[in-house]
Amino acid sequence: MICSCDVASIDRLADRKQDENWRFRAFLKEECDLPDAEVDRMVHELYGQEAAKIDCTSCARCCSTAPLLDDEDVGRLAGSLGITSDEVTSRYLKMDDDWGELTFNQKPCPLLKDDLCTCYAARPHDCWSYPHLQKEGFRHRLISAVNNASVCPVVFNVLERLKDEMRPHGWNRHTSGRGRNR
Ligand code: SF4
Ligand code: SF4
Incomplete structure (x- = not known):
C-alpha cells in the first residue's frame, strides 16, 4: 500500500494510481456486495484516522479547486x-x-x-465540508473521490487503505479494465 503524508509527493503518487483508482470505483459500484452503510462506516473511520495525520495548514491544495x-x-x-x-x-x-x-x-x-x-x-x-468523506453515500460520490485523490492526500490515503480493507470482499480479484466511463 502506498500512503503519503508528504503533500509534495501527492501529484506523483496520484498519477501512478489513477487507473487503479478508476477500476476501484467500478469494483465498489458493481461488484462489492457490502451494503452502502458498511462502506460509509469504513470510509468514516479511515477518514478520521487519516485526517488526523495531516496538517491542512501546510497543504491548502483544495484552495486551488x-x-x-x-x-x-x-x-x-x-x-x-x-x-x-x-x-x-x-x-x-x-x-x-x-x-x-x-x-x-x-x-x-x-x-x-x-x-x-x-x-x-x-x-x-x-x-x-471538503473532502466530503465524512458524509453519507460514499458510493454515490466515487467520481468526486477519485478526482479528489489527485488533490488531497487524505483522500488518496483513505482510498489506498480502503482497497486493503476490500481485499477480503473481492477487490484483489478485480482485474477488468473498466473504469471512468462506467
Ligand atoms: S478556497 Fe475556501 S478555505 Fe480556501 S481560502 Fe478560499 S474560502 Fe478559504
Ligand atoms: S487538500 Fe486535503 S489535506 Fe490539503 S488542505 Fe485540503 S483537506 Fe487538508
Whole structure:
C-alpha cells in the first residue's frame, strides 16, 4: 500500500494510481456486495484516522479547486470582510459555467494568503465540508473521490487503505479494465 503524508509527493503518487483508482470505483459500484452503510462506516473511520495525520495548514491544495458558493456563503463572507454581498461577488467571484453557481474568480482562491484562509470562520460550506468523506453515500460520490485523490492526500490515503480493507470482499480479484466511463 502506498500512503503519503508528504503533500509534495501527492501529484506523483496520484498519477501512478489513477487507473487503479478508476477500476476501484467500478469494483465498489458493481461488484462489492457490502451494503452502502458498511462502506460509509469504513470510509468514516479511515477518514478520521487519516485526517488526523495531516496538517491542512501546510497543504491548502483544495484552495486551488473551485468550491461553489450559495447566497448564504456569500452573505457570511460579506459579514466577515465588512463589505456587501455585491462587493464580495464583484471582487472575488464568477459564475461557474459547468455548475451554474458562483465560485471564486482565481485559483488559488483570492482569500488564501500564505497558504492560510483569511476567512476561515466564514468559509463557504463547500470548503468546510471538503473532502466530503465524512458524509453519507460514499458510493454515490466515487467520481468526486477519485478526482479528489489527485488533490488531497487524505483522500488518496483513505482510498489506498480502503482497497486493503476490500481485499477480503473481492477487490484483489478485480482485474477488468473498466473504469471512468462506467
Ligand atoms: S474560502 Fe478559504 S478555505 Fe475556501 S478556497 Fe478560499 S481560502 Fe480556501
Ligand atoms: S483537506 Fe486535503 S487538500 Fe485540503 S488542505 Fe487538508 S489535506 Fe490539503
